[in-house]
Amino acid sequence: MPETVAGLPGPRPFGGRAHRLPRLVDRATFFGQLRRAVIRNDGIRAGLALLSITPDPLDPGAAGGAWEIRQEVCLLTAGRLVGCLHYSYPASRVASDEFLVLAEGVGTVAGAVDLAEQILLAVRRPEMMRSGEDSVTASVGIAMQEPRSSAEQLQNNAAAAMYLARTGGGDRYQVYGEWMGEADVAPTRAG
Numbered sequence: 286m287p288e289t290v291a292g293l294p295g296p297r298p299f300g301g302r303a304h305r306l307p308r309l310v311d312r313a314t315f316f317g318q319l320r321r322a323v324i325r326n327d328g329i330r331a332g333l334a335l336l337s338i339t340p341d342p343l344d345p346g347a348a349g350g351a352w353e354i355r356q357e358v359c360l361l362t363a364g365r366l367v368g369c370l371h372y373s374y375p376a377s378r379v380a381s382d383e384f385l386v387l388a389e390g391v392g393t394v395a396g397a398v399d400l401a402e403q404i405l406l407a408v409r410r411p412e413m414m415r416s417g418e419d420s421v422t423a424s425v426g427i428a429m430q431e432p433r434s435s436a437e438q439l440q441n442n443a444a445a446a447m448y449l450a451r452t453g454g455g456d457r458y459q460v461y462g463e464w465m466g467e468a469d470v471a472p473t474r475a476g
């Protein structure tokens with residue numbers, strides 16, 4: 286299991302503490318980084334993974350307005366996501382409730398799965414919110430770069446895998462396969 290820093294789970298692929306604090310980058314910067322990474326890693330099997338993360342829906346009967354609750358959950362998810370990532374993995378909030386993480390040099394599908402599990406653990410930590418909810422869960426879609434794939438294809442594959450994980454009950458990750466019927470599904474409900 287990857288080491289933890291300050292009690293927060295998080296992969297540290299280069300060992301030791303991060304030299305810089307990770308943060309969310311703006312969409313334009315992130316997509317520029319993604320395009321350059323796709324070009325750099327073209328032809329390298331499993332050299333690049335893109336993870337799509339979205340908080341799972343909360344109980345519709347929760348106290349408070351739906352929009353305010355969703356915003357609180359997204360801010361909480363963003364903080365926990367940034368807190369568990371290595372600084373070399375840029376992340377961005379690309380939609381109202383969708384985040385992308387670019388994991389260049391992840392090595393294998395197993396490396397991307399380890400990262401997804403760390404994200405799920407970090408997001409799942411219990412915390413009392415204004416809505417009365419005490420925990421948040423997320424769905425994670427993983428897409429590995431294939432030869433001659435574009436940044437847009439990688440993003441679409443990660444989103445498709447994330448939506449499949451979400452419709453499978455949430456609080457899990459899904460690895461995108463060439464045929465989604467053959468994709469690896471892995472519930473991760475262990476706490």
